[in-house]
Amino acid sequence: MKLVIISGLSGSGKTIALHTLEDEDYYCVDNLPLGLLPELVERILNREIQPYENIAIGIDARSEVSDLRAFSHIIRTLREKDIAIEVIYLQAELATLIKRFSETRRKHPLTRKGLPLPEAIEMERELLSEVATDADLFLDTTYTNVNQLREIIREQVIKHDNKGLSVLFQSFGFKHGTPTDSDFVFDVRCLPNPHWVPKLRPLTGLDAEVMEFLAKEKDVRHMQDSIRDFLKYWIPRFEQQSRYYLTISIGCTGGQHRSVYLVERLSEDFRDLIDIVSIRHRELG
Numbered sequence: 001m002k003l004v005i006i007s008g009l010s011g012s013g014k015t016i017a018l019h020t021l022e023d024e025d026y027y028c029v030d031n032l033p034l035g036l037l038p039e040l041v042e043r044i045l046n047r048e049i050q051p052y053e054n055i056a057i058g059i060d061a062r063s064e065v066s067d068l069r070a071f072s073h074i075i076r077t078l079r080e081k082d083i084a085i086e087v088i089y090l091q092a093e094l095a096t097l098i099k100r101f102s103e104t105r106r107k108h109p110l111t112r113k114g115l116p117l118p119e120a121i122e123m124e125r126e127l128l129s130e131v132a133t134d135a136d137l138f139l140d141t142t143y144t145n146v147n148q149l150r151e152i153i154r155e156q157v158i159k160h161d162n163k164g165l166s167v168l169f170q171s172f173g174f175k176h177g178t179p180t181d182s183d184f185v186f187d188v189r190c191l192p193n194p195h196w197v198p199k200l201r202p203l204t205g206l207d208a209e210v211m212e213f214l215a216k217e218k219d220v221r222h223m224q225d226s227i228r229d230f231l232k233y234w235i236p237r238f239e240q241q242s243r244y245y246l247t248i249s250i251g252c253t254g255g256q257h258r259s260v261y262l263v264e265r266l267s268e269d270f271r272d273l274i275d276i277v278s279i280r281h282r283e284l285g
Contacts, residue, residue, distance in 0.1 A: 003041065003083055004056040004157060005075075007131045008090030009124055010108050011097040013141045013149045017090065018058050020153040027052040034063035034074065041078055061127040062109055071130040086244055088157065089128075089135035091180075092142040097121050137245040140181040143282050155278040156245060164275035165239045168247045171205070171263040172282040173255025179282065182249040183238075186227055186262075192217050194257040204284060205260025214261045224262055228269045235274070255283030 004026070006017050015030065022028040032040065037057060044052060061068070079085055092100075098117055101108060110120035132138065137156060141149055156166050172179055174189065194200040194210050203210050214220045231248065238246060250266070252258040260281050271277050 001044065001050065001052070001083055002054045003078070003085045004054070005037075005059055005085065005087045006056055006090070007059040007087070007128060007135075008139075009092065009097060009121060009128070010060065010110075011100045011106075011121075012090035012092045013139075013144070013146075014058055014060070014090055016146055016149050017088065017153050017157075018056055020150045021054075021056040021158070024054075024154070024158050026054045026056045028056045028058070030058035031060055031062065032057050034059050034067040034071065037074060038078065041081070041083065045081065045083075059131065060109065061124040065127065068127055069130055072134050075134060086137065086157070087131065087135045088137045088139065089132045090139045090141055091125070091132070092140060093177075094118060094121055096142045136243070138181045138247075140179055143176070143179075145285075148280075148285075152278075152280070156276070159276055165235070165243065166245050166276040166278065167235070167270065167274050168245070168278045168280060169263045169267045169270075170247060170249045170280045170282060171255055171259035171284075172249055172251045173253060173259070174251050175253055176255060176283060178251065179247075179249050181247055183246045184231070184248045186248070186250050188223055188250055188252050188258050188262060191220050191223060191252070191258050193253070195254065200257070203257075204281075205257045205262075205264065206281075206284075210257055211261060211264075214258065220258070220261075224265050224269075227262070228266060231266075231270070232273070235270075255281070260284065 004021060006014050008014050018028045018030055075085060101117060108117055108120045110124055111117060115123065139152065156168060170179065178185065194213050200210050200213060235246065250259040250262045263279055267277050267279050
């Protein structure tokens with residue numbers, strides 16, 4: 001049995017993630033009190049006929065505080081039963097969450113205690129800190145729309161399905177903020193910038209003219225080789241620690257040219273070395 005636990009901040013996309021898994025034949029339970037998780041798993045395991053191969057459980061901050069603080073112990077105990085467990089944690093920046101609640105006119109679950117929305121979000125972040133620490137996959141959805149989140153869940157969680165390590169190569173622009181869901185961040189702003197070539201400015205690192213420009217630059221080739229060699233050494237060390245996911249982010253100024261080009265090249269370098277390789281160009285939508 002594979003058990004996926006979906007948790008994180010309200011408004012970050014937990015429900016979308018669960019619905020995506022449900023569409024792929026996962027048996028999903030939302031807002032299960034964390035203290036009931038061991039009992040639910042035990043009931044399923046004790047059935048003579050196992051009706052569910054994949055299960056996804058939504059856990060939020062409304063669980064008992066003592067259970068949330070004991071999250072690591074609960075998960076460790078379940079893993080001792082030889083259950084494949086993956087913990088997915090979603091979050092977003094405060095301003096983004098406030099905007100989403102304003103647009104949907106939904107109430108935050110903790111505002112019922114009389115807290116203003118910003119304070120409720122920060123309290124929820126604190127209550128779920130143990131869950132975030134133990135997450136196998138940490139997703140920051142600040143710059144992610146609904147369709148993009150669904151695709152990330154399909155690429156990294158559903159296709160993964162216990163097949164080994166899943167690596168996401170992500171391009172981004174520093175001027176739009178550094179992604180917080182990264183295991184490694186590489187800054188490539190020191191490389192020659194196609195932005196300053198007028199005919200290349202409106203293009204991206206996916207266009208042939210930009211690829212040709214960057215491929216000719218010695219420093220670009222050296223940067224690619226250096227990052228590739230670094231990752232070839234360290235990725236297996238993470239894999240030995242039973243890591244399911246790694247997110248490797250490459251950043252340039254705007255996230256249009258250099259970072260996009262290098263993500264494409266590095267993903268090609270690792271496709272034959274890693275079970276699942278995914279690509280995301282954050283600023284290209």
